[in-house]
Amino acid sequence: RKPAQVVKDALEKAVEKVTGAASPTAPGAPASAPPDLVEPTEPREPLPPKPDQGTPAHVTPTGADTGASPQLNSQQGAHLTTSQGLRLPDTDHSLKAGERGPTLLQDHHLREKIMHFDHERIPERVVHARGAGAHGVFIGHGTAAAVCKAGFLQEGVRTPVFTRFSTVVGSRGSADTVRDTRGFATKFYTAEGTFDLVGNNIPVFFIQDGIKFPDVIHAAKPHPDREIPQAQSAHDTFWDFVSLHTEATHHVMWQMSDRAIPRSYRTMEGFGVHTFRLVNAEGGTSLAKFHWKPKAGVHSLLWEEAQLINGVDPDFHRRDLYDSIESGAYPQWELGIQVFPDTPDQTFEGIDLLDSTKIVPEELAPVTPVGTLVLNRNPTNFFAESEQVAFHVGHLVPGIDVTDDPLLQARLFSYLDTQLTRLGGPNFSQIPINRPHAPVNDMLRDGFHQHAVHGGVAPYKPNTLDGGCPFTAGADMSAFVEFPQVVEQGRKVREAPASYSDHYTQARLFWRSLTALEREHVARAFTFELGKCYEQAIKERQLKVLANVDPVLCEQVATGLGLPAPEAENPARDVAPSPALSQIGGTWPVDGRLVGVVVDPADHEGARTVVAEVDAAGMVPLLIAPHGGPLGGGLVAQRTFLTARSVEFDAILLATAPPPAPDALPARDAKAGAPSGPAVDPRVSLLLQEAFRHAKAIGAWGGGVAALEAAGVPVDAVGVVTGDSPSAVLGSVVDLLGEHRVWDRFPSALPI
């Protein structure tokens, strides 16, 4: 036999051994089965993802014409080369003087391979280092036309976008579900130039003036001596800073709320935070704030879930974004604007629009939807796209201008400056992900990593040698013309306006707008975070701040810390609550929600029925079985009892009471009085108990009901649905999921 035939034979045998199926090269075998067990000797198409690693085999198109293009997932091309295109015969052995001899300095392949590897890393972002992005499309509604002339907001205009979500404090490899503000940055590749909306999932910021940004970040980052804790605000330096720097109070209230532990990027709101100036076609101006409203509704994790997930799946949000796009449940948001008259004092209903620690309640200024964002394509290469994307609040288009908000003004400097270190020079806009889709005709030249081969001899203006090119354009030709705003002729001062000194009214507004349960979460989060501080004085000072926000909040936290609750020294003014700030209440589409289905491998017919029904309801079924691999009937286990954990799923369905699988730990610690019933695999019991404790919908039929009983889950409790068949329970589970969680399982004791 020839060597290739030997390999082929070995391959067939190996495939048969593992899958029990004939290999794809055997006659009659399906052509798609991947021969991935032996290193191929000839070039062939990239492998599809493996079933138990892949995303759900389920597609729920959301109706949007997405324009998503296919992507390359694999190494391409037949022959390995050096960076110079030289084909290589071997990449596993360095060139040596004899088999056991020293390596030769002349080994140019070794030298190039190691040189490049040594320099693969670039500095991570100084903030927002941990994140993930996706491509998509933005479709304008035309509803902003009266106030904004930006072309991408016009009716039906489709603009390619790239959105990156992030945490703020943690390093690039930190966990996703930490308590933190989330970044929400979108690059619109418009025909008039690139527009970046670099926002957060919290509508206010810690500081009013960008000069304090290094202070708040130094306080929030790990302690400089031991570099702990990672990606946490639960430590002394953070609370030292915010308890002294009380303008942070409003932001801290949001950060201690459920907003800071989102269930998914796709269930977060986003905010431009600052007030921007919009200009319409007639040159009229308005002030405006940008809002992103998720189609899936705002939904968060519980703190216990967030902490568990950080252990069992630190990439939870990144995975969710990727998987939801792959499964066709494209994350979507409506972009909305709140519009205010552009008055000389730049206030609205007494709220200073240039103070980024203040919101304007939606009840006072409604949010008008102006376009839809659909994220529909995952990056092909994380580094090339998500890591190298560079946002800048100064990337503006005609119709959208900045205001004098001193936080925004400092950002206008910072975002270009930081790319010099991060991306290694001034030509980062030539990196593919940063390239504008509008024609570029600048006179910027040379510099590190210059990719353009500029023609002409006169990169200056005025010139005659290049025929006077390029020419400037007027506002009538889509040029960005700064609005000729009247600027106060004042003294040079390092001062803030008097209105900036109200640090508590809106913190209280937020507190008062939450439901009792949400308030309870806020109080617990403060107690947890301050409980992690070592310095007594810091805890006491923060309690004084909380006393100014609300006495009940202060009392709750003080009790948890075992400290007396101080009296308010500077109590907040009472203003009407803003119900829009609460995230509980309302119903939402269930598209793309993850349903864990505990299946009995012996009953693949039943499993197929559940999968089909969950699928038909627009949700994503993930099959949980005692073992991985094929389950029969064409089904494949996506999770096993060993790899599944309840926190991953939005709801659990089960039709079986699986006995302990061979890899389950023996129940040596079973206590007297434990629920009786069939011996169910302890990991399935844990799955059910946790899902119940976390107020998730649970549906069971057949043996599943016995499994609930064995796990000690009350079958008659609210949100536990039992019936004769999947169809009998699925409708109710869908209804429960529409409200995100079974909130009634959490009676709150907190006084309103």
Ligand code: HDD
């Ligand atoms: Fe910032 C990154 C959002 C204030 C300086 N910021 C960064 C990112 C987001 C925000 C989402 C990540 C972008 C990405 O995915 O690449 N930042 C905000 C918001 C702010 C804010 C909503 C207040 C309303 N930032 C802010 C201030 C400064 C910076 C006041 C400095 C004066 N931010 C930066 C930065 C970063 C950044 C250092 C780090 C990486 C980068 O820019 O490209 O320049």
